[in-house]
Amino acid sequence: MRNHLQRDLAVLEQDILAQSSRVEEVIRIACRALARGETARSHRLAELEPEINAREVRIEEECLKILALHQPVAIDLRRVATVLKINGDLERIADLGVNVAERTMALGDDPGFPVPPLLERMGELALQMVGDALDAFCALDADAARAVCRRDDEVDACNREVIHQLYEVMRERADLIESALHFFSASRHVERIADHATNIAEDVIYLVEGEITRHRHSDLPK
Template structure:
């Protein structure tokens, strides 16, 4: 690895981490909009999405330039390929944050609707997965990445529980059908965020070990998970 390649790679890692932090903040704002009816934050998330899209394009262009300039092979090539995929997943997560913010707008005419507390727990779990997946990338830690894969089951369990809660709410009061549907969509978006964090973790495993683990089962701490991406 040349000194110039390492310099460019370090800059690329910094860009990915900065983008990840920005996307995490978007999720937090979207959840405040959803749970606390902060419509101002929903608008902020939508505005930030444009800048995230532009950054995603810039990072992709940097990766392509590095491929052309340095012509990396083996592990170095996998590193750039991983950055390209992680970059794309982060952009998709930002889109999901926008979608969650938009769902909050469906509550404006239903002040009696209470968002289930469990959706906050689900958001915390999904963001934790994302943060750990990026940590595994920074530390080149496949064990941590495999733990992220195992955590996806927790997010999925939250989603199932929230669906059951919302179904009961709709059966008890038909006036809550519309906001409950919006809330269901938000829960589904959080589940997708967990799936995309799993994708990032799987990219790290491939980067470090050269093993493609998509569609395979892992056994960690007695649990079994499978990626859907």
């Protein structure tokens, strides 16, 4: 029975890593398309979303099946719980990536809008956070997961600066208000991607140490 459980857990983790690869692709395409105004890439994301959604449901079903059939305990139970939570965060990250792409398509009628310089940097940071959180999951590295949590502050700071720049544009150019609002939404979506990456990192800490760290970032060692 123990061997069957380990086999099913290994398959489950392979599935979540395959999902993470697709989700990272969505973020990469969406953020680059936004920064460069590449609407054609944005349409590609609409094709990826159903695949990600279907895999999210399949992974959840596998988690529930393992819980029902094997009744895992201790570290094995935490592994299933962690995959279940990461699965949900990945699906929401993909949704946010699609939302960013929708903002890019809405901006297609105004290609001359000045893109906030920090917005591309935000996308890079959020993508790195997602990738590093998943690497921490693969390596069972709680310290690397804590480092991801601390980097969320940098994304938040970038988001505040982008919003400030957009306010300045709207004050000076009333004709650009609609476009600025699309960038405002896109910046918020990218910031939320970083939040979900932080959630994944917190789940890794829980998996490795059995400690729930949500809402306790001030306690994380520097």
